[in-house]
Amino acid sequence: MKRIIYIILIVTVIILLITFLGNELSKARSFQLFGDLVDHVETEEHVVALTFDDGPGIHSEEVLQVLDEQEVKATFFLTGEEIENEPELAQLMADRGHEIGNHSYSHERMVLKSPSFIEKEVQKTNGLIREIGYKGEIHFRPPYGKKLFILPYHLSQHNQKTVMWNLEPESDPELARDSEKMITYVEEEVKPGSIILMHVMYENRKESLKAIPGMIESLKEKGYTFVTVSDLMQDQGN
Numbered sequence: 266m267k268r269i270i271y272i273i274l275i276v277t278v279i280i281l282l283i284t285f286l287g288n289e290l291s292k293a294r295s296f297q298l299f300g301d302l303v304d305h306v307e308t309e310e311h312v313v314a315l316t317f318d319d320g321p322g323i324h325s326e327e328v329l330q331v332l333d334e335q336e337v338k339a340t341f342f343l344t345g346e347e348i349e350n351e352p353e354l355a356q357l358m359a360d361r362g363h364e365i366g367n368h369s370y371s372h373e374r375m376v377l378k379s380p381s382f383i384e385k386e387v388q389k390t391n392g393l394i395r396e397i398g399y400k401g402e403i404h405f406r407p408p409y410g411k412k413l414f415i416l417p418y419h420l421s422q423h424n425q426k427t428v429m430w431n432l433e434p435e436s437d438p439e440l441a442r443d444s445e446k447m448i449t450y451v452e453e454e455v456k457p458g459s460i461i462l463m464h465v466m467y468e469n470r471k472e473s474l475k476a477i478p479g480m481i482e483s484l485k486e487k488g489y490t491f492v493t494v495s496d497l498m499q500d501q502g503n
């Protein structure tokens with residue numbers, strides 16, 4: 266009897282450990298098991314990539330206007346479903362010279378899903394990105410930054426890179442509700458080759474949208490140039 270309890274205990278600990286490690290691995294920002302992952306690049310140049318996740322959403326045109334005014338090219342990771350809903354907005358982003366990335370079709374977590382589900386999410390969205398006329402390389406950013414085995418494997422088989430980020434002011438709720446604090450945080454933390462993540466597409470992200478012009482201006486003052494993710498990676502010769 267004692268032995269059975271002992272075995273149950275050990276098995277439970279092992280299961281908990283595997284779950285914990287799997288979870289840690291799935292959300293790791295700078296590591297995955299297959300294929301290329303980029304969360305920043307090593308460079309001496311004062312270059313930085315501004316990336317926006319989700320959408321196209323209702324604030325797309327405002328964001329595009331800010332970027333035009335600032336003469337900044339950014340990278341938009343869009344979902345297939347939202348491209349289908351707002352193809353004109355997505356096309357506008359591509360037409361204005363911004364980079365378009367794949368952020369899955371449905372924005373579900375891409376872990377513990379079947380290979381066919383993952384394939385459909387990635388390939389259908391690649392197709393939609395081509396339909397809006399985008400011709401550049403299409404990188405993938407996992408929804409919620411989650412990936413484990415099948416997604417990285419699928420991407421590696423199709424030569425698509427995983428693009429994460431190393432600066433996300435909105436991850437701290439204290440900063441997220443104050444545009445000025447987000448601007449200061451990025452100004453202090455930025456390094457050559459940083460990839461900044463912001464969400465500005467929806468109504469509940471107004472503070473983030475408000476932060477964009479100030480964020481761009483403060484980094485320009487520090488001597489930074491804004492480039493797309495692909496251009497940033499070329500800087501490193503990646």
Ligand SMILES: [Zn+2]
Pocket residue numbers: 318319368372408409
């Ligand atoms: Zn997202």
